[in-house]
Amino acid sequence: TVWIRFILIQNRAGKTRLAKWYMQFDDDEKQKLIEEVHAVVTVRDAKHTNFVEFRNFKIIYRRYAGLYFCICVDVTDNNLAYLEGIHNFVEVLNEYFHNVCELDLVFNFYKVYTVVDEMFLAGEIRETSQTKVLKQLLMLQSLE
C-alpha cells in the first residue's frame, strides 16, 4: 500500500522548518534525505513539473515564497491529489496564523505539528475540510 513517507518544509537556504517522518529512519538518514531533497528541488524552476523522482519514491512539492513544501510518496501515487493536499495544508496554516510567514513556523513549531496531525496521520490524509480543521484548532487554542 502507498502512503506518505515524509513531509518537509524547507527554506531556500535549506533550513528545515518542519520535518514529519512516517517511516523509520535513523537520524543520519534523515539528515541525508533533507539535504538530498533540498538539492533536488531547489534547482527546478517554474517551467518544471511539481514532481520529481527521488530514490525509489517521488517528491511532490510546491514553493510558497521562500518555502518549499515537499511530500514524499510512492511512485504510483496520485501526483495532483498530493499537490493540492499541500495547498490545502498551506491554506489552513495561512488562516490559522493569519497570513502565515516563515517566522510563524519557527516560533510556533510545536503548533505546526498539531496542524499536521489534524490533516495527515500515519502517512495518510486524515481530514481535508479546512472548516473542520480550523474549528478544531481554534477549540484546542482555547484550552490551556
Add this chain to the structure above:
Amino acid sequence: MPAVSKGDGMRGLAVFISDIRNCKSKEAEIKRINKELANIRSKFKGDKALDGYSKKKYVCKLLFIFLLGHDIDFGHMEAVNLLSSNKYTEKQIGYLFISVLVNSNSELIRLINNAIKNDLSSRNPTFMCLALHCIANVGSREMAEAFAGEIPRILVAGDTMDSVKQSAALCLLRLYKASPDLVLMGEWTSRVVHLLNDQHMGVVTAAISLITCLSSKNPDEFKTCVSLAVSRLSRIVSSASTDLQDYTYYFVPAPWLSCKLLRLLQCYPPPEDGAVKGRLVECLETILNKAQEPPKSKKVQHSNAKNAILFEAISLIIHYDSEPNLLVRACNQLGQFLQHRETNLRYLALESMCTLASSEFSHEAVKTHIETVINALKTERDVSVRQRAADLLYAMCDRSNAKQIVAEMLSYLETADYSIREEMVLKVAILAEKYAVDYSWYVDTILNLIRIAGDYVSEEVWYRVIQIVINRDDVQGYAAKTVFEALQAPACHENMVKVGGYILGEFGNLIAGDPRSSPLVQFNLLHSKFHLCSVPTRALLLSAYIKFINLFPETKATIQEVLRSDSQIRNSDVELQQRAVEYLKLSSIASTDVLATVLEEMPPFPERESSILAKLKKKKGPGAVTVELEDGKERGELNGGGDRGGDAAIAASNASTPSPSADLLGLRSTAPVSGTTPSAGSLLVDVFSEAGPSATSAGVNDDGFLSALHAPEASDSPLVEGPGDSDSAPPTVASEDPAPPLPESDELLNKFVCKNNGVLFENQLLQIGIKSEYRQNLGRMYLFYGNKTSVQFVSFNTTVSCPGELQSQLNVQTKTVEPLVEGGAQVQQVINIECLTDFIDAPLLNIKFRYGGALQNISLKLPVTINKFFQPTEMAAADFFQRWKQLSQPQQEAQKIFKASHGMDTEVLKAKLLGLGTALLENVDPNPENYVCAGVIQTKAQQVGCLLRLEPNAQAQPGEQMYRLTLRSSKDTVSQRVCDLLAEQF
C-alpha cells in the same frame, strides 16, 4: 478568527528562539544552547518542584534544541510527567516530545503506555486524539501489543466522536503496517467496511485508507467494500459542486475522497454484479464528461483537483482493461493534455498514456499522437518530461512507425541528457532489431548508435549486432562494407573498433575484391586503432588478425611481424602475450587445412531472447518494456497480468546476469578462435602439443561443473568405536521397512537451507557428508557415507524416495552403492535431481545396513529445498520496487515475524541470504538496516520470480530482537515455502 501570535503562552521559549536566531556564528549558537541546557538541567534537578507551565516550557525548549540537530539526553521523565497533566497544552507538549524523541527505553515505554491508556479511557475526545496520534506517530511494537485490541473497539463504538474515529482508523492502520500479526480484524471487519457509509466525510476519508490497506491484504474478507465504495463514489460524482459544503474544494466535490475510492476499487477486478458495474461505469463516464465541461474556476487548484480524480479514474479504467470505449475516451482526453500549457499535465498525460499504449484496445488511439510526442521529446524543458516522451515513443512503437521513431530517437540522442542516454541507446537497439525489415537498416542504426553515443553502448548492444550479422548471411557483406567505412573516421569509438575487428575478421573477404578495401588496407586500418585501445579490444583485434591470416594468406608475413614484435610477444598483459604467442605459433606450424578448420567462420548463434531486451527490463522493470519479441502477442500480455510480466522479466534479466557462460562471444574464457565445439578445442591442444606450457591453456576448459568436488573433511570426532558400543547408536529398527524419518530430520534439513556442503548426519557408526551443486532446475548431490568403525558394514543399501505429490514435482535418480563398506572407508553416491515444478516436502533418504549382525535402519530428509533452484537476479532499486508492487496480490505475499535466535551480525546475515541463492541487493531498501534480495526459481514447468525483504529491529535489546520477513513471488506456495524455510535460519 484570532490568529496566533509569536510563541504565545511561552515567553521564555520565544526569547530563547530569538536569541538563537540572533547568534552570528555556529559557536555562539552552541554556547547559547549549552547555557540553556545547563539552566534547564539545574531547574529539573532543583529542590523546588516545577509547576506544569515551567515543565512544559523547558521540555519545549529541549525539543527545539533537538530539532536544531543537537543531542538531548535528559528531560524524558519530565516529558512523561506532562502526559498526566490535566491541561491540554502541557499534555500536548509531552506527547510531542515523546513522538519526536521516542527511544526504546523500556522503563519509559511502560510509563508512556500507562498515560496513553488513561487518556484513551478518559472519554475526553481531545485527550483521546492526543493519545491516538502519539501511537500513530510512534507505532512501536510495544504500543501495538498494548493497544491493538482496544483501538478497533474505539473505532466502531457508537458513541465515539467523529474526530476520534478518524484518528483511531489511521492509528490502527499504522499498527497494522508495523505489526500485522497483532491487529486482528476478524469480528470488526464488517463494521469497519461500513464506515464507508458514515455520514461524516472526514471519517470516510480516514477509514478508507485503513480499508484499502486491509483489502489489499485480505481481498476476500473485505470484498463487500466494492459495492459500498461504488455507491459512495456515485453520490459524490453526481453531486453538484456545492452540495458537499465543507468537503468541496475549489468547486470540486470531495476530490481526495474520490481519489481514494477509485484507488480502493483498484484492489479488485471489475464488479461482477451487473448493477454495481453499471453504476461504476456511469461514474467513470461522468468523470470523463466533466473533463470536457468548461471550468468553474480559473484557479489551478480547481483544475488540479478535478484532474486528480480524472487521472485516478483513468488508472482504474486501465486496471480493468476491459472497456474499450472508456479506454479510447481516456486516451483522447490524455491526448488533449499532451498540448496543455501546464507542464504537470503534459507530464502526467505522457506517463498515463504509456500504460494505455500496451492495451490492445487503445494502442492504435495512442499512436495517433506520435507527432505531439516527438515534439515533446525535442522541445520540453524539463528532462523528466522528455524522459516520459521517450518512454511513450518506445511503448507506441510498432512495425508501422518504427523507422520514424528510431530516427527521432537517434537524432535526440545527439543532444540527450546524460542521465537518460544509456536507456535511450538500449531502446533504440531493441526497436531497431525488433522491427528490422531489411537488416542493412538495422546495421546502419546500430553503427550510428555507436557513433553518436558510443560511451553508452553497453556490451550487450554490440554483442547483439554481431550475433545478428553472423546469423544472417544476406547482411554480412553490407556490414563489412559499412564498418570499414565507419572505421575510416579519424576518431572512432572503441566499440566501433570492436565491431569492426570482429566483422572484418569474419567477413573481410566479402569486400576484399575492391582495391580500396584490399586485405592489407583492411589490416592497416584496424591496426592503426590498435594502440589506442584497451586490453580486451586488443585481444579481440589479435583474434581478428589470426583470422586474417586464414582469410588472406598474403597478409601472413605482415601479421606475423606484428605478432612477433616485443610489444606483443612480451606484452606484460598475460592474455595479450598468450594470444600473440599462440597465434604466431599456430600460423607458423599449422597446415593450411588445419588453419582453415581452426579458424573457420563462426557458426550461427542459437536464437534466443535479445540480451539487450533483458538488460532494459533489468534497468526499467517490465512495465516499461512494452515490446515483446513475438509480434503477435506483443500487446495484451503486458497490461493487467502484472505477476506474469514480473516473472518473465526477472527470468529474462536473469539471462544476462553474469555467469561464466554469459560472455556472449566467448572472448574471455575460451580461446578466441572459432573453436566453439570441443573437437576444435582438442585439435588446438594437439597442434600445440610441443609448444610449451603457455599453449596448453588454450584448450577448451572443460571443467565439469562438479569437478571441484572433494570428499568432506574427516570429522574430528574419534573414529574408533567398539562393537559393544553399538547399542548406544540411535534408532535401530529391526524391521526391513524403511524407518520413519528421524525426529531431528527437519532440523538437519534446515541446516542446509543456506549451504550446500557439510555433514548431514552423524552417529557412532556412520557419518554422512554432502556436497551438492545446482544449476538452473538441475542439481547433483554427492553423498559420502563414512564407516566410523573398524568393522565392515554389510548389506549396505540406500534408497531415495519422493513421498506423495513430491513424486510429480521432483525427479530424483541415483545408482545403488556397493553393499560392503569396509571399516574406516567411505563410499560415495551421486544423486541427480531435476525440479519439475515447485515443491514443499523433501525427498527421503533411507539407509540400511548390518553392523555386527544388527540391522541399522535410518531415514533422513535429503536437504533438497526449493531455494536450491534459485538463480540470483541483480536489479536496481527502481526495478525492485516496481516488481515488488506488481506482486502485491495478497496471496503472492508471505510474511513472518519472529524472534531472532542468533545475534544480528550483518556479515552472517548477508552470508545466509547469499547462501539462500538469491542476489543480495545493496542500496535498494531506503532503510539501510534492511536486506532485500531477488532471485528466480527455476523449475522445468516455469520460472518463479521471487523478491525478499528482511527487516531486523537491531536496536532492540538482545533477547527482544525480531525480524520481519516478507516474501513475494508470483506463486503463493513458493512465497510461503521460502518464507518458512528462511524463517528458521535466523
